[in-house]
């Protein structure tokens with residue numbers, strides 16, 4: 775019976791592990807940039823039609839139909855709850871004017887994740 779891993783296997787595992795450590799934060803940064811683009815795109819999230827985001831100087835708007843989006847991470851420590859709001863805000867308020875991005879497939883699941891990652895940084 776073979777005991778433990780060979781040197782080659784160990785080297786491979788180490789390289790794979792290091793690559794993951796290096797690549798994961800990059801993936802997050804990409805998602806945040808993608809999320810910003812989706813939030814600001816008039817034909818995608820169009821969040822700036824209703825929300826100001828004072829934490830992001832590139833989010834230029836005078837909108838006041840929705841609450842100012844700031845301190846999101848501390849106000850919504852549970853990412854899943856925040857995501858549910860973006861997916862379908864009407865589950866929290868049946869009279870909301872916020873579009874149900876997931877339920878109406880305005881955004882894909884992946885786009886919603888990117889937007890959620892972006893607004894958690896606000």
Ligand code: HEC
Nearest residue numbers: 819820821823824839840841860867870871872873889893
């Ligand atoms: C047509 C206007 C409108 C658009 C567009 C809109 N929202 Fe909203 N949003 C609202 C309103 C109004 C509320 C207040 C809560 C409610 O109505 O239930 C809200 C609430 C929220 C909340 C909770 C805020 C809080 O202070 O608790 C988040 C987070 C949010 N919106 C994110 C987004 C994101 C992200 C987008 C774009 C993908 C977006 N909204 C687009 C109108 C909008």
